[in-house]
Amino acid sequence: MLRRVILPLIFGIGGFAVLMGLGLWQLQRLAWKEGVLAEIDARIGSAPVALPAAPDAAADRYLPVVVRGVFDGTELRVLASSRDTGAAYRMIAAFDTDDGRRVLIDRGLLPVETPPVPIAGQAATVVGNLHWPDEIDSYTPPPDLSANLWFARDVPAMAEALGTEPVLVIARTIDGPDLAAQPLPVDTRDIPNNHLGYAVQWFGMALVWAGMTVFLLWRIRRRTN
Known part of the structure; x- marks a missing residue:
């Protein structure tokens, strides 16, 4: 019986580890992205300065x-x-x-x-x-x-x-005078931050993978018996 279950067991554990690793990586990306957004928010709300002589799209964004x-x-x-x-x-x-x-x-x-x-x-x-x-x-x-x-x-x-x-x-x-239009200040709401959702998906897939592995091992054991 051991020979029949060893390959599915290795495959199951390996797949579960990979999927869990991807979920943890997305949590790390989430922490990084939240830090980036916090920096952007801080910059957006800082004291205004004079318009630079040659604004740069990368260095002077926000x-x-x-x-x-x-x-x-x-x-x-x-x-x-x-x-x-x-x-x-x-x-x-x-x-x-x-x-x-x-x-x-x-x-x-x-x-x-x-x-x-x-x-x-x-x-x-x-x-x-x-x-x-x-x-x-x-x-x-x-x-x-x-x-x-x-x-x-x-x-x-x-x-x-x-x-x-x-x-x-x-x-x-x-x-100045009332110009009718309502200012819509720049903020970080439109910057995507989907890493938590991705992490949940990977963790969910890991649980499904683990469940399928357990079910497969149970089927093998049942057939052997």
């Missing part, structure tokens, strides 16, 4: 900044939605800073049924975070330029369309 200047009135609409507003547009506006630069400001969400407020010549102080959203994939439609409607935030393309630097400040607060 950097809190403050810019002062004037909206020139040109802006883009990016189709979006939220739990509070439903269907809405993200309003991406060109902003001429007091120190002679021209950048993009994500002013926030404007419900589709709400008419936009004229913003040309409106002076404002914007506190927000630099961001280069990764929203483009093979399924993203190209922008409908005739309707001024975009389907994702593509910083280089939007900057080219509005004649600005490829720099996007997602507004946290806008100190």
